[in-house]
Amino acid sequence: MRIKSILFLFLPFLATAQTNNDSVMIKKMADEIMVNGKAYDLLRELTKNIGGRLAGSPAQQKAAVWGKKSMEAMGADKVFFQPCKTPNWKRGGKDLAAIIEINGKATHKNLAVMALGNSLASKGMITGDVLAVADFDELEKRKAEVKGKIVYFHSILDPKIIITGTAYENAYTYRSDGPSRAAKYGAIGVMIHSLSTAPDNEPQTGVMEYNDSFPKIPAIALGPADAKALYAQARKGRVRVQLQTYGYFLPDADENNVVAELTGSEFPNEIITLGGHLDSWDVNEGAHDDGTGVVHTMEVLRTLKAMNYHPKHTIRFVLFANEENGGKGGLKYAELAKQHHEKMIFAIESDDGGFTPRAIGIGCSPELLKKFQRWNPLLKPYGGEVISGGGGADIEPLPTADKNVILSSLLVDSQRYFDLHHAKTDVFENVNKRELHLGAVNMAAIIYLIDQYGVGL
């Protein structure tokens, strides 16, 4: 590190007196969060004391109670549960796979694997030749070869795509639909390359959706290194594998969205929502996915109370019960909003991890976007800027309750997220305190500005 570095990135340009007051308020909130912030400590509690929180698990129940108590202690005007039914999938055992034969020659190489979420149990250990395909196009061309095989999809994330979320979305269909697409042609099992950017061998689980028209065959994700080696081998010769999974469903579970409120002084019936999802996969601590979104949300509440801030609009801090395998938390929140005829003016979600914030994505008309972008000088000192486009799985059902609701998301540096997403490495130790707290600063700033100036033109 050089001594005399010159690092005056992102100086704010303050034009008007109004802007200046906002600048002062946002700086106060930022100082509060960067000096006294509790997001990191809260995340430690959630990940280390409670741990992985798949819907239907005792940990998820415990997490909701913890979230409620914590937000009560922070001084929310009210905190309540929204009960909702969620899927209740169990992994059921330690998923296994191994290469047992290469070109007719017996071998035994264990593979790093995890069953995909919703995958059902195999009927004992199943054995088959691998049909390794690059993509669905190749599957269709070779459909006559599928019967009785274990199909492998080479679902790598394209390293050339700089925003990793885009690469993930492109590959997502292989995880969600690959098993049934292969089962349609008689496959007995499916393996995919984990939707991972990591140069390691950690498998990554994640939701898969069976098509009821076809047999529900077991489906697993391979660690990146094993996946690449298997693909190379299976493209040049015959590879036989065995695999076993144990997944099953219990009757739907009773979970809860946790909702805290600060009641608005001028527009109590106009609601600003921010949130993250409390559930995670079973294989890790759900730190970046989405413990960081949960504690971002709680930290904004804590900070507004520390500022003794009385919002004009009602602000809702929501810890959604179930995103990973069913999205039932967001659906319940929207359903109740509709039932109560609530006016939802703005909703922002943090579910891209606790990395350095880069932008606030807002989905709205170009005219309105211009208004929001006039705030960029206020946000830039903390890394963010308003850009077009926003949303997220937990808030996307909201337009069914109020079609005018504006959806937004905290967008963060994306380089590391898919290294650990749904892998056992998504743990507290891989979250950086300053990056996490800066995210809360950006969330607090946009909530403050929306509350002050509303969403009108």
Place this chain on the structure above:
Amino acid sequence: MRIKSILFLFLPFLATAQTNNDSVMIKKMADEIMVNGKAYDLLRELTKNIGGRLAGSPAQQKAAVWGKKSMEAMGADKVFFQPCKTPNWKRGGKDLAAIIEINGKATHKNLAVMALGNSLASKGMITGDVLAVADFDELEKRKAEVKGKIVYFHSILDPKIIITGTAYENAYTYRSDGPSRAAKYGAIGVMIHSLSTAPDNEPQTGVMEYNDSFPKIPAIALGPADAKALYAQARKGRVRVQLQTYGYFLPDADENNVVAELTGSEFPNEIITLGGHLDSWDVNEGAHDDGTGVVHTMEVLRTLKAMNYHPKHTIRFVLFANEENGGKGGLKYAELAKQHHEKMIFAIESDDGGFTPRAIGIGCSPELLKKFQRWNPLLKPYGGEVISGGGGADIEPLPTADKNVILSSLLVDSQRYFDLHHAKTDVFENVNKRELHLGAVNMAAIIYLIDQYGVGL
């Protein structure tokens, strides 16, 4: 992570045909680096096969040979050493400190410590009461109390400063000057809070400069947790500590800058320099400081060769021999440039770590900056943009050789750097492959653009 995220950050806006050609070329280089990049593998070699590389150590010699061979293999037109003398400080042993008495009551609590670089050995184990001061102002006010004491400076990095490099610069003087400032008033030893942002207890070494007018007393950095606890204790009562250091100097060492060249086709006598420093502290692998700058530099060479690119100007890829404790590598490079009357048009350094690139800092006139900023649409897809201000310890002597040289630096996300800077945690495992490779993309892009369009208005 939501499924339907909308992440179209930083779309390029391509206006002219010329820009479009550049966009294509930069995309080609980016694809090459993100798909086939070797920076991460090179860094593994440097950190794991060679390790920590303080000037004067066998590892530093080995690193120079490795750098030369690697760049020869990459097909540079020439690769040569620039011999230079460097300081040759040895830590000499395992630095120790402990609290042995609190308010007159005997205790024994070992402290996590590291001697500062250049610190000399204590005369055996030394013992003294702690005088804990917030800053130099307080030291001056309490100078009458200093004699015979061990002075502790509470040199924390201000968490409110968003760009951590700025907080580091503010606190830097306590590490560099604190020991002699305290020795002036009769202190027998100095302790500082490590210049760290980490919520951990890892001490961080770093260069300290004795003032020859005062006794050269031992100086150590405490781990952040121990430092904060000691400060709290010593502000409210009497704390007695003991400490021992072992540092000494051998005669200056013979090290080498490693310089590779691609010779310019149109302007062979106009030189563009890029570089990082090969040396590191002795306590870690020198991964982010500055292994990443070294491999950024090498990766740009590899990429230009992979593109079969023939530069107009001569491009120099420099691995500087000595930055950490003496800056002799940069001084030698500038001295030889002056001696050979070399025309140095542009020099860029990567020494802020291998994190996600955020900007290219360039120190030049406002008019010229405007020219460079017209390239922003070409850089933004990869995270960078040209901003004002640039330089770095290794290239800052260059204006003594050519006063017109433009100095630049790769500016990266700063949140994590001072968590591990000069600590034992600065190891390969804490470098992210995609973040590292994106840095190389930005370096390659700016070198390409400077070569194509020069530095004239």
